[in-house]
Amino acid sequence: xxxxxxxxxxxxxxxxxxxxxxxxxxxxxxxxxxxxxxxxxxxxxxxxxxxxxxxxxxxxxxxxxxxxxxxxxxxxxxxxxxxxxxxxxxxxxxxxxxxxxxxxxxxxxxxxxxxxxxxxxxxxxxxxxxxxxxxxxxxxxxxxxxxxxxxxxxxxxxxxxxxxxxxxxxxxxxxxxxxxxxxxxxxxxxxxxxxxxxxxxxxxxxxxxxxxxxxxxxxxxxxxxxxxxxxxxxxxxxxxxxxxxxxxxxxxxxxxxxxxxxxxxxxxxxxxxxxxxxxxxxxxxxxxxxxxxxxxxxxxxxxxxxxxxxxxxxxxxxxx
Amino acid sequence: xxxxxxxxxxxxxxxxxxxxxxxxxxxxxxxxxxxxxxxxxxxxxxxxxxxxxxxxxxxxxxxxxxxxxxxxxxxxxxxxxxxxxxxxxxxxxxxxxxxxxxxxxxxxxxxxxxxxxxxxxxxxxxxxxxxxxxxxxxxxxxxxxxxxxxxxxxxxxxxxxxxxxxxxxxxxxxxxxxxxxxxxxxxxxxxxxxxxxxxxxxxxxxxxxxxxxxxxxxxxxxxxxxxxxxxxxxxxxxxxxxxxxxxxxxxxxxxxxxxxxxxxxxxxxxxxxxxxxxxxxxxxxxxxxxxxxxxxxxxxxxxxxx
Numbered sequence: 001x002x003x004x005x006x007x008x009x010x011x012x013x014x015x016x017x018x019x020x021x022x023x024x025x026x027x028x029x030x031x032x033x034x035x036x037x038x039x040x041x042x043x044x045x046x047x048x049x050x051x052x053x054x055x056x057x058x059x060x061x062x063x064x065x066x067x068x069x070x071x072x073x074x075x076x077x078x079x080x081x082x083x084x085x086x087x088x089x090x091x092x093x094x095x096x097x098x099x100x101x102x103x104x105x106x107x108x109x110x111x112x113x114x115x116x117x118x119x120x121x122x123x124x125x126x127x128x129x130x131x132x133x134x135x136x137x138x139x140x141x142x143x144x145x146x147x148x149x150x151x152x153x154x155x156x157x158x159x160x161x162x163x164x165x166x167x168x169x170x171x172x173x174x175x176x177x178x179x180x181x182x183x184x185x186x187x188x189x190x191x192x193x194x195x196x197x198x199x200x201x202x203x204x205x206x207x208x209x210x211x212x213x214x215x216x217x218x219x220x221x222x223x224x225x226x227x228x229x230x231x232x233x234x235x236x237x238x239x240x241x242x243x244x245x246x247x248x249x250x251x252x253x254x255x256x257x258x259x260x261x262x263x264x265x266x267x268x269x270x271x272x273x274x275x276x277x278x279x280x281x282x283x284x285x286x287x288x289x290x291x292x293x294x295x296x297x298x299x300x301x302x303x304x305x306x307x308x309x310x311x312x313x314x315x316x317x318x319x320x
Numbered sequence: 321x322x323x324x325x326x327x328x329x330x331x332x333x334x335x336x337x338x339x340x341x342x343x344x345x346x347x348x349x350x351x352x353x354x355x356x357x358x359x360x361x362x363x364x365x366x367x368x369x370x371x372x373x374x375x376x377x378x379x380x381x382x383x384x385x386x387x388x389x390x391x392x393x394x395x396x397x398x399x400x401x402x403x404x405x406x407x408x409x410x411x412x413x414x415x416x417x418x419x420x421x422x423x424x425x426x427x428x429x430x431x432x433x434x435x436x437x438x439x440x441x442x443x444x445x446x447x448x449x450x451x452x453x454x455x456x457x458x459x460x461x462x463x464x465x466x467x468x469x470x471x472x473x474x475x476x477x478x479x480x481x482x483x484x485x486x487x488x489x490x491x492x493x494x495x496x497x498x499x500x501x502x503x504x505x506x507x508x509x510x511x512x513x514x515x516x517x518x519x520x521x522x523x524x525x526x527x528x529x530x531x532x533x534x535x536x537x538x539x540x541x542x543x544x545x546x547x548x549x550x551x552x553x554x555x556x557x558x559x560x561x562x563x564x565x566x567x568x569x570x571x572x573x574x575x576x577x578x579x580x581x582x583x584x585x586x587x588x589x590x591x592x593x594x595x596x597x598x599x600x601x602x603x604x605x606x607x608x609x610x611x612x613x614x615x616x617x618x619x620x621x622x623x624x625x626x
Contacts, residue, residue: 032447032449033449036449039447039528039532042496045497046436046494046497047462050497051462051465054477055473061472118351125352129355129359132359132362136362136365140604141557142576142597142600143601144365146584146594147369147594149588150590150594158364252466256560260559273468277471277472278471280472289475289476293476296469304465
C-alpha cells in the first residue's frame, strides 16, 4: 500500500490529476522517508564498515592460515581442530580460567543486592553512600589494578598487614597473587570494583516495588523469606537478569586487569581468553591471524550461546 | 503495657517513650554503622594509594633518616612526604603528552559520534520509512555481540585494507559514525516527546532537518550531555584499543598506555605507580564530582532498557 502511493507520486504527470491535498500528503510521506534514510545513514555506514564487514571477515579468516604478508590460505576446520587438540595452546585453559572468574558475577550480584536492601531502608545519606560505592566503577582499570597490586603486595601491602594484625601468620611462600590465590584475588578486586553498578540498579528497582505489597503480605502473616520470594525477587528479576547477562559476557572478555596485574607475564594460571588472542596480534607466538580469528569467533559464539540460554531460562523466572 | 504508660506520671512516660524510641531506632543505627563502615572500606584503596604516592620507596639515610615503604616502621597513615614521584612522572614519563593524546583522539568521536547517534535515534524514534524496524532490530542485536569476535578482523582491516596501524585513526574514525548503544539510549528519550511537536513545526514550514536541529536536539540536551560524559569516561579509560593500534609508538601513547609503561616487576616502584594512578584518576574524579547525576542516570537508563 505504501509502495503504490510512492509509485503514484513518482509518475505524477501521467496520472489523472490526483486531488491537490492527496498529492501534498504523498510528497510529505516521501520527504519523510528520504530524511529518515539520511538521518540513519552515518550510523549504518559505520555499522557496515566497522562491525558487519569485520564480522563477515572473522568467519572467513577463521578457516584460513593468514600472516598479513602473504594471501590467506584456506585450511578448512584446521584452526578449530588445533584449538581442541593442541597441548601447547592455552586457549582452552583460558576459557577455564574465565569460567572460574565468572564466580564473581553471582557473588557480586548478591553483595550489591544486600547493600542495596540496606540502603533503601535508610533515608538520610543514602545518596552520598551510593555515590561512594559507585566511584570504582567509573575509574580506569589500569589505575585500579595498580592500586590493588600494591594492596596485594607480599609483606608490605595493606592486606598482608591487616591479616597479620588479625593474628594470621603468613609464610614467605604465601602470596595473594601466586598461582593458587591469583583468581580468588582477582575476583575479590572485581567485587570491590563492580559493586556500584549493580547496587544502583538494584536500589532503583527495590524502590519501585510498592510498599503496599509488603504491608498486605504482612497482614497475611508472611515471613521475611516468603516476602522476599513472592514480592522482592519478582520485582528485581529484570535487573538481576540484566546484571547476570552483562556480567558473564564481561568477565569472559576481561583483559586489562589481568594483563596489568601480572605485568604482562602470562602463565597457565593467569591467562584469559582476550589476552591470549591479543598475544597473536603482537606476533609473540608468530603472526597467526587466521588462528586468532578462529579463537575470537569461538569465544564469541560461546558467549552468544550462553546469553541465549540465559534468555530462554529467563522466561521462567524473570517477571517483567 | 498501654495502660501502664498512661497511668504513669508525665516524666516517667517521657522516659519510657525515649527508651522505646531508642529501641525502634536501634536497627536503623546498626544499618548506618554497617553502611558507613563499608563505605570507608570502599574508600581505603584510594586513600592507601594517595598516601603511598607521597612516600619514599627506599630509606634515605643521609641527613634526617626517612623510612621507605619497605621498612617495617613505615606507616601508611603517617609518613614523611615527598613530591619526587609526581616530579618523576612528568620528567621521565610523558604523562602530559599521554593526556593530550587522549584528549586529541577523543574530541571527534565524542562530539561527532554523539551527534550522528542522535540523528539516527531521531529517525528511528520519530520518522516512518520502509525497513525502519528491521534495521533498528539488526543494530540493536549487535549491541549484544561480544566485541572479541571482531577484534582480530578489525585489526586486519585497519592494518591491511586501510593501512592505519601505528596511527590513531582506528581510534578516531569508527567513533565518528556513532554507536548503536548511544543511539538506543537517545532514542528512548525522543520517544517520550508528544506527537504535536513535529506537527506544529511543520505547519510553520520547518523541514525535518530543521526540526531535528532546532527543536529535538535542544530539548534532549540532558540525555546528550549524559552520553557525552559516559563516552568521555569510556574513551578516557580505554586500554585495549590504544594498545592494539598505537601501543608500539611511544609518542602516540594515550594516558593509560603511558601509565602502563611504568615497569611493575622486579623492584616494584609502588610510590611511582600510585602517583600515576592518582594523576590518571583526577580527571575522572573531577568529572564525577561535577556531574555525578549524569553518570548515575546513564547506568539506570541502560539498565531498565528492554
